[in-house]
Amino acid sequence: MRFSVAVSALFVLMGSFVNADLHKEGLCIDKIGGQYVYNADATKKACDAYLQRNTGDKQWDKCPDCKMTEVGKLNLCQSLENHIGGDELNYYCTQNGASDSLAS
Numbered sequence: 001m002r003f004s005v006a007v008s009a010l011f012v013l014m015g016s017f018v019n020a021d022l023h024k025e026g027l028c029i030d031k032i033g034g035q036y037v038y039n040a041d042a043t044k045k046a047c048d049a050y051l052q053r054n055t056g057d058k059q060w061d062k063c064p065d066c067k068m069t070e071v072g073k074l075n076l077c078q079s080l081e082n083h084i085g086g087d088e089l090n091y092y093c094t095q096n097g098a099s100d101s102l103a104s
Contacts, residue, residue: 022059023084027076028098039098040075044068046092046101047077050084060085 028042051066063083068075077084086103093101 021086022082023086023089023103024080024082025071025076025078026084026086026089026101026103027074028089028093028096028101030099036100036102038074039093042093042096042098043075043077045096046089046098049092049096050077050079050089053088059083060088 026043026046028039028046029036030039031037047066047068050063053061053063055061060083063079065081065083066077066079069078070076071078077089084103086101089103090101
């Protein structure tokens with residue numbers, strides 16, 4: 001399921017987003033008609049894939065606590081232990097049909 005959410009609304013709900021470093025929350029988005037659109041299906045699939053990830057010994061190589069959670073009526077992938085890497089989340093989002101990702 002996809003629905004349009006203005007970028008400013010996403011920032012209000014989740015704070016500032018960046019694509020590098022380690023994060024507690026992330027989601028997948030598409031850019032349609034000049035606006036960012038939340039991609040719920042890709043977000044869930046990316047979160048599930050990140051939960052299964054085991055590629056090394058760095059903080060972002062595994063996410064044993066990755067789970068879907070709701071923040072302000074928006075479902076996103078969450079890791080309270082900061083296991084979500086911005087580049088890695090973007091990889092899983094694009095592999096699952098989204099054009100980009102946001103993480104905070």
